[in-house]
Amino acid sequence: MSIAVVSVPVADQSAAKRFYLEIMDFDLLDDEPMGPEMRWVQLQPKTGGASIALVTWFEGLRPGGQQGLMLHVSDIDAEHARLEGLGITVSPVEAQPWGRFTMFTDPDGNGWIAATLTEPGKFVTK
Numbered sequence: 124m125s126i127a128v129v130s131v132p133v134a135d136q137s138a139a140k141r142f143y144l145e146i147m148d149f150d151l152l153d154d155e156p157m158g159p160e161m162r163w164v165q166l167q168p169k170t171g172g173a174s175i176a177l178v179t180w181f182e183g184l185r186p187g188g189q190q191g192l193m194l195h196v197s198d199i200d201a202e203h204a205r206l207e208g209l210g211i212t213v214s215p216v217e218a219q220p221w222g223r224f225t226m227f228t229d230p231d232g233n234g235w236i237a238a239t240l241t242e243p244g245k246f247v248t249k
Contacts, residue, residue, distance in 0.1 A: 126173045128165065129192065132184035133231045136164050139177045142230050146209050149175075168194065187232025199223045199239035206237070 133139035167174035224238035
């Protein structure tokens with residue numbers, strides 16, 4: 124068993140989709156109607172792993188309510204500079220025994236961590 128899709132709550136699916144395509148450079152897996160007033164918008168990092176669904180329909184998941192999602196990157200300094208260069212507010216790169224990381228939010232306030240791991244298998248699995 125593995126995690127396939129993580130719900131990321133957003134206010135505006137189209138705006139969020141642009142952020143994940145243009146800023147985060149994710150691939151669009153699906154964007155189709157899901158009933159008369161909903162859309163299924165699913166994206167995935169180019170390197171694979173679990174995908175995200177941009178959701179508007181869970182009462183308990185408000186835009187900005189998802190925190191601590193972690194992305195593994197090969198070079199945290201390069202990713203920090205890339206995000207900052209695109210106008211994203213990123214925290215200073217910090218070091219922990221498990222690796223180095225920066226934090227940022229999407230336009231809705233959902234919190235992300237981009238990290239380069241000291242032990243690559245520590246959080247990344249098959």
